[in-house]
Amino acid sequence: MTDEAGRIFREAWIAGVKKHYPGEPKPGYVTPWDETPDWELQAAAAVCGQVREFISVSDGNTRKLTREQKGRFVALCWIAQIHKLIDSPKPGYVADWAELPTWQRETDADIFEAIEHSGIQQS
Numbered sequence: 001m002t003d004e005a006g007r008i009f010r011e012a013w014i015a016g017v018k019k020h021y022p023g024e025p026k027p028g029y030v031t032p033w034d035e036t037p038d039w040e041l042q043a044a045a046a047v048c049g050q051v052r053e054f055i056s057v058s059d060g061n062t063r064k065l066t067r068e069q070k071g072r073f074v075a076l077c078w079i080a081q082i083h084k085l086i087d088s089p090k091p092g093y094v095a096d097w098a099e100l101p102t103w104q105r106e107t108d109a110d111i112f113e114a115i116e117h118s119g120i121q122q123s
Contacts, residue, residue, distance in 0.1 A: 005052070006045035007033055012114035013044070016107030043081035050077040051115045062116060070116075071109035072097050078108075 010033050017029045033041070054073065055062045062070070075097050082093045097105070 002045045002049075005048035006041050008115055008118050009044035009048040009111055010036060010041075012111040013107060015114075016110040017103070019110070020103035020106040022103060039085045043078065043085055046081050046084075047074060047077040047111075048115055051112055055116060062112075067109040067113075068105070070112035071105050071107075074108040074111050075100065075105075 014030050014032075017025045021029065036044075051074065065073075079094045079096075082089045086093065100108075
């Protein structure tokens with residue numbers, strides 16, 4: 001399930017970047033799953049699991065959240081994973097919501113909604 005969860009996150013990230021990023025995204029932003037660094041795979045799977053658990057404990061009422069609220073949740077979960085997996089992360093990896101560019105905020109909301117619509121429940 002971890003691999004599947006991470007792939008859902010990564011595919012939603014790539015789709016969001018392609019949709020929202022202004023201009024041509026950096027190659028690392030759209031790196032396929034099989035070429036993504038291990039730390040990033042772990043973080044993607046963990047955040048997907050956190051979103052699924054949040055949906056579950058909310059009895060699915062997360063669908064009532066705004067896109068901003070959904071995006072903020074993904075961003076915060078991501079920051080926690082970065083601190084767990086990287087000793088001295090780049091500031092951009094742990095930037096607060098207010099510091100994120102619009103394209104990244106929109107992509108984070110897309111990720112939440114992709115997980116929400118994936119139909120896969122937390123085990």
